[in-house]
Amino acid sequence: MRPLALLSLVATPAAAQTVTPLAEARLRYEQVDQDGLPRNADALTTRVRAGVAIAEGRWSALAEAQGNLAMVGDYFDGLHPYATRPLVADPQSIGLYRAQIQYKAPGVTLTAGRQRIALDDERFVGAAAIRNNGQTFDAVRAELVPTRGLKVDVTYARAVHTIWGIDGTGVRPGVIDGDNVFANLGYTTPLGTLTGFAYLVDQDxxxxxxxRLSSQTYGVRFAGTRTLGQARLSYQASWARQSDWHRNPNDYAAGYWLADAAIDLAGPRLGAGYEVFGASDGRALTSFQTPLATAFKFNGWAEKFTPKPADGLRDLYASAGWGWKTLGRAKGVSVQAIWHRFESDRLTRHYGNELDLLTQATLGRTTASIRYADYRADRFATSTRKMWLQLDWTI
Incomplete structure (x- = not known):
């Protein structure tokens, strides 16, 4: 399809076209009690996204706006000075969230524009969905399946739109330019998917x-699931090596590895893992870093380890919970507890422990969740307690 024809598709939908409205809303109360600060943070925010997606044949286009409003703003949002209260990284903002064109055919998906990108488990590149101003990329992405079981996924991103929104500035900008390249080569086997990856991050x-957050990372990941009677076992392992790239003034190299397993016993759920972010020589930002990750998903919900400490991080964790497909009128009901023990990688010392708790359920189009995080500091950061009450609605 020619570009002018595609513009006509977006501007004047015809009968053969599919028009899909996009709408979602979030209401959240987040409370933070952090040692060393005289006041707590109290953030009552609402996030709304709205847009439209239009598709015809193999072509589609979408545009989606996003707005975040603080109805109770007694918190430090990362941009406006509020030194007496803890950080809640949800500054008020309004703007364009996504605007993309996509071509999709058997074995080929090409996407151009401002888009959401979440690779694998989002450990290296993610959408930061927990934050109200989600992370997106101005990028061109190609996903190719040349043969059964083999997938090539390559992205060039010229800009990162961060969680700090339209007023982001200084050390927390709303947009970070750079020549970023994300490349995955995955092969699916009966036991799981083996993926080789290269992430070239240019924080220009x-x-x-x-x-100093510009880096080149090369590694491999294996992840899969197995059914054992009524139980379901999931597992993953990953290894990577990172070094400085582009204008990074540091000369460093650091390693990363992960081993993780979980089992769902058709109700009870148990899991455990060990994740290591290596350190080079103890200088700031010479340990393994993941600036484009969905950080909240990893290393504790209190988010004490972004960026990673100069002496690296070792995270030993275990989880236990229970899930129900349905419970009365509710679906996807679950409760979960996760415990973390944090240590440094270099000059091994205990950083602290954390307990995270979650319960959630879906009723119709609304998902309700309650979270709690309790970080008990030993030799890193300060003890912090966080609590979230959240409602998410999707059209």
Missing amino acids: AAAVQNY
């Missing part, structure tokens, strides 16, 4: 750690 902004 002097205010963002003086370019």
Whole structure:
């Protein structure tokens, strides 16, 4: 399809076209009690996204706006000085969230524009969905399946739109330019998917750690699931090596590895894992870093380890919970507890422990959740307790 024809598709939908409205809303109360600060943070926010997606044949286009409003703003949002209260990284913002064109055919998906990208488990590149101003990329992405079981996924991103929104500035900019390349080569086997990856991150902004978050990371990941009677076992392992790239003034190299397993016993759920972010020589930002990850998903919900400490991080964790497909009128009901023990990688010392708790359920189009995080500091950061009450609605 020619470009003019595609513009006509977006502007004047015809009968053969599919028009899908996009709408979602979130209401959240987040409370933070952090040692060393005289006041708690109290954030009552509402996030709304709305847009439209239009598809015809193999072509589609979408545009989606996003707005975040603080109805109770007694918190430090990361941008406006509020030194007496803890950080809640949800500044008020309004703007364009996504605007993309996509071509999809058997074995080929091409996407261009401002888009949401979540690779694998989002450990290296993610959408930061927990934050009201989600992370997106101005990028061109190609997903190719040349043969059964083999997938090539390559992205060039020229800009990252961060969680700090339209007012982001200084060390927390709303947009970070750079020549970012994300490449995955995955092969699916009966036991799981083996993926080789390369992530070239170019944080081309002097205010963002003086370019010290620019890095090149190469690694491999294996993840799969097995059915054992009524039980379901999931497992993953990953290894990577990272070093400085582009304008990063640091000369460093650091390793990463992960081993993780979980079992769902058709109700009870148990899991455990060990994740290591290696350190180079103890200078700031010479340990393994993941600036484009969905950080909240990993290393504790209190988010004490973004960026990773100069001496690296070792995270030993275990989880237990219970899930119900339906419970009365509710679906996807679950409760979960996760315990973390954090240590440094270099000059091994205990950083602290954390307990995270979650319960959630879906009723119709609305998902309700309650979270709690309790970080008990030993030799890193300060003890912090966080609580979230959240409602998510999707059309």
